[in-house]
Amino acid sequence: MAPNPSSEFAFEPSPSVPGVAATEGRPIEAVGPWSSARARLRRNRTAMTALAVFATIVACCLAAPLWADQVAHVGPDENNLTGTFERGGKRLYVVTPPPETKPVGPGWSGRYLLGADKNGRDEMVRLLYGGRNSLLVGFASALITTVVAVILGLLAGYFRGRTDLVVRTTFDIIWSFPVLLLGISLGTALAIGGLHLGPIDIESGSLWIPILVIGVIYIPYLGRPVRGQVLALREKEFVEAAVAQGAGPLRIMFGELLPNLASTILVFGTLIVANNILTEAALSFLGAGVQLPTPSWGNMIGEGVNLLSTAPHLTIVPGLAITLTVLALNVFGDGLRDALDPRAKVRLR
């Protein structure tokens, strides 16, 4: 069902949008809110540039196996501590012997384009594979956050009463913990023994551990605003009309209320992905996220920190990757918000 025009989150036709303005002698061409939003988004060059940057990063990360096989000829976990390679006609150590023990820095060669890490692994290959993992954790955990938060928010806001009390209290309990501390505690605990809960059987070291941990800790951050909106929406006439037509709670929640929440969820979704990528980086840096030797941008920074003065590329390169990705997502998220609901001011804290 189309969004209810009386909703406070409804989209109003804008005379500046092509095709929307009334034309004398011709019937007014109806343009849906999604079309007008799409048009507004396309006109926002900053947001579109950010989207292009993000798409490029994703494409590069997806091409990691191609780079590893065709250019670097080495996998992400392959150590090469005593080897040498050729760059600019010179034969260089991947890691110099003692007393220096310094990994090679960036340079113009297919192998070790961004240098090597402490284990003599190709930094470029690990950056691309690490990006896949960081993005996977960011997106998958955002999906978990969104799905669970929306369902709980709908249930609490629609049913109110005891259901609301239980959901609200659960949100409050999770919210009461500092988010990083909760993530570190859960991540560290699960990193030792994995998660074995009924049918759920996840081994320690699995990417599913940080995905679940990050997915869970941010549920209240989306669940609470969704609940708030549902509480307001459920009093609107279109809900009463649906009830009068004999619609049940499930149909009202998912057929009437959910479409009205779509713009909020979309905007929050992009911001949550960015936020979750940052959280993954923080947890992995602290050893509570993606477990070594599996690369992620966060644990790559963690590994490079001890060589900050002699091999700064080990921290700068994955740091830049995180910055670019998060910046692109945030800028795009802002653009999306402006396009979907120019009047709303939603922010993820």
Add this chain to the structure above:
Amino acid sequence: MTGRGMGARLAMGGAVAVLLVGTLSACGSSSSGRSGGAITILQTNFPDALDPAQAITADGWEPLTQVYPGLLTFEHASGAAGAKVAPGLAEALPQISADGRTYRLRLRKNLNFSNGAPIRASDFKHSIERVMATDSPGVGLGYAAIVGAEQFAKTKKGGITGIVANDSTGEVTIHLIQPRGSFTYLLAIPFAGVVPASTPEKNQTPHPPPGAGRYVIRNVDQGRGYQLVRNQRFSGGLKGTAVDVGKVNAITVKINSNISAQVTQIVSNQADFMVDNPTADRAGEVRSKYTGTRYREFPTTSTYYMFMNTEAPPFDKLAVRQAVNWALDFDALNRLQAGFLSKTHGILPSQLPGYEPSPDLYAGPNLQKARQLIAQAGAKGAPVTVWGNDQDPTPQTMAYYTDLLNKIGLKAKLKTIAAADYFPAVGDRSLRAQTGFANWTEDYPHPADFIDGLLNPDNITATNNNNLSYNASDAGFAKRINAVAARPLTAQTKKEWAALDRYAQQQAYWGVYATRKQSTFFSDRMNFKDCKGDDWPVATHDWGRFCLK
């Protein structure tokens, strides 16, 4: 090998010095250098305990050896001379009965604690009872060999019947269940440091009890630092003994978890000595600028190895364990650890009595041979979980090892857990940890500390196990270890320990790769030439021998 080379160079320099001065002894460094002044020492971690009954780490033993001498102690000297047991509070080394089960000692005259209270024979008895009563990490070292000690550990009542203390004569008699050749050493390490009989049977780190050493611990600020100041009531009866070593008047210890920042403080003379090695990114700079004037490295009495659980396939097969030994690459591991490793292949470190040079049975790295052995054993593609902890540089080391196992045909994945949980986890027999990182630094300079403690099949326990090879089926090995462990260290038993070392290498119980090197890095204020005080087998650095220029 690096260590032996370094020793040779020092010996030549020393010979010239002896010719010139003509008065210096082998441990001359402890008798030269001025006394007095105050220094600042940096530790990365606060000691596990500032209580002799509780501490087991080098961070704890470096200060405690200056404060709590036992009936016996170690000579304050570098290298092999520092591994020699000397009388401490006892007037002489113990008289050991013919059957090796009874030790008799007598306290010196005129002994008192730093609070002025006289030292009695019963103080020693209480000190050992504190170890047993508080579930100290020292319990596993061998004090359970004393008659009644195990019973006391369980009941915490009635005292240890096997220790008879006579306060009027100062005599101490210790009865053992069975002879134990290394027991003399157990009386010289900090766990046997004597504290007053009134000391409560719980960890006293916030308020360390009085001791009889040259220094007293003051101003403990847990997690941040503490001080060692001269014992103003040092016993007259200890003057001129092995306990009487302490040059500077005061040592302020500060905890700084940032090792790179520690290096900066030493370089700029804001602190005088750092306990830990410089970080990988600073090691090159420190080596090139300060070696020989303010900095040096020496091998510790330690062995670094990959354990292989013979109860967990595929490491139940000798060929697989041998393959790992063939594959390990010292040069690669040394680069990972910033050059702080010294190559070795045996169980016993070269500084330890019983060590005998022997040919390397697995003179690799030879990946081709390793792959062949894996294929011969039918272990190609066998799943292996590699255990490691999160303490730098272990994650990088274990990432290398995991990759190596994959390269030789196994299917390995890494499991990293918190450092604090690591040894309890791999020492839990029920978890059947297949392979992983392990190391051991001596508690006392005796081969039993390595071979009996870490490889004796009879010493396998269900939890907190140190024998990570879980070689319970090797009954013949246990019999041979038990036979030699019961006898004192002689030329003959040293040969037998060396033979046991070679047997363990043949069985490839461990993938041994190195001894760790330790650094001594001083500020410009310190007397580096005469007062290094390092390479002390008991606690790595002997703070009592440090002195200012």
